Amino acid sequence: MAKKSLVALAKGTDIQENVTRVFDLMGGVTNVIRKGSIVVLKPNAGHAEPPETSVCTNPEVVRAVVREVKKAEPKKIIIAEAAAIGCDTLECFKVSGIEAVANEEGVELKDIKRDQDLVNVAVRGFRSNIDHLKLPRFLMEADHLINLPILKAHASMVFSGALKNIKGVVQDKVHMQMHQQNLTMAMMDVWSACRADINIMDAMHAASGYSPHMPVPIDTNMVLGSKDPVAIDRVACEVTGIDTTCVDYFRVAAETGLGNYDMDQIDVVGNTIEECYKKMWIPYIGDMSTRWPEYDVKCEGACSSCQALLAINMEELKAVDEYDKNAGMTIVIGGKNEIPKDIPDGKIVLHGNCTKKYLKDHPNAYWILGCPPNEPALYLTVQRKEVINGMGDQEEEIIRPCMARDAAVWREYVFKAADKYYEEHPDEKA
Ligand code: SF4
Structure with missing residues (x-):
């Protein structure tokens, strides 16, 4: 029987308290982050949108994670992102409020798109046509990669959480290549080459509606944490009423061995799903054949x-x-x-x-x-x-x-x- 995955759930309006609690529930930050290590945080800063839109990871969640990680006395903390195709990462950092947090907390910002020091990484057992990836050396040499997605409805994927966020570690050329074939398979291939060891999900103000371009933020007031990206995404769906049978990539992710999908293979600790439950409006789910009878x-x-x-x-x-x-x-x-x-x-x-x-x-x-x-x-x-x-x-x-x-x-x-x-x-x- 596969080992159960732990997903920590913390509900409340105080972001720092939620983040600290999630790390504590995962064993304590000094146990999950090695002293003297290099830690890369990968938020979602894919578009130049301000915090109140819930398009990007809330900068205060990024700050809370930085402060928590500092308790483990790392050698260095880096915040890294490759913004969406056609978007300037540095502008996204600025408008999203993440640049200000990095400056105030004294951590480095890196634009993966501008990074020249890339290493060729083979994708073992690739499922798309991506058999190798060029990834930044600093990312591959980091001791910890903390995936920091925001929970949102997503036009291309129904919903976006931990699994989708790691797509933002590649430069535009690969990003474009991923969209020209099976994006789900390509996403899994990126995970095979670049696996985050910790996922902390910002679900303080999840983006419902026609996200990511026109989100309607709702007060979900939660932070989730897990080492398993499939399990954390599954629990995020459970707490927001998203029918996971309508999200194809779960099956592929579970088959790929990335993590546990079945709820009986997941231990939820901290707040319960019932305590946190807040339904999200996701108009991407339902019968599509009859919804537009004029067509x-x-x-x-x-x-x-x-x-x-x-x-x-x-x-x-x-x-x-x-x-x-x-x-x-x-x-x-x-x-x-x-x-x-x-x-x-x-x-x-x-x-x-x-x-x-x-x-x-x-x-x-x-x-x-x-x-x-x-x-x-x-x-x-x-x-x-x-x-x-x-x-x-x-x-x-x-x-x-x-x-x-x-x-x-x-x-x-x-x-x-x-x-x-x-x-x-x-x-x-x-
Ligand atoms: S229906 Fe599925 S296989 Fe066809 S183009 Fe869309 S995502 Fe690809």
């Missing part, structure tokens, strides 16, 4: 990632007033669909690598590559009647300007939807 949505065989992307993109079409104008189009996600031959190619959008095969009968349909594709690719393709998949210069020239243009109406739309949801579910309101 012909075919989604047989679709992974949870593409279902989540379908949800955000269809709602974004509504927000920018393009939904009705394009009604009647056929949207295809997943590889188990039948597409009648009499549907004109110009009315069909094929979303994702597994839909490429339908080009055989519909060679001029709009095929968006990626597994899953770029987050706003679907709504932009429908709106512009040209394939927008983020390849080449599209990210800089089309995707970012369009997202900036649409941000205000999308924000208004999402917050109205949140108000409506919480009116209908008053017991879940923060």
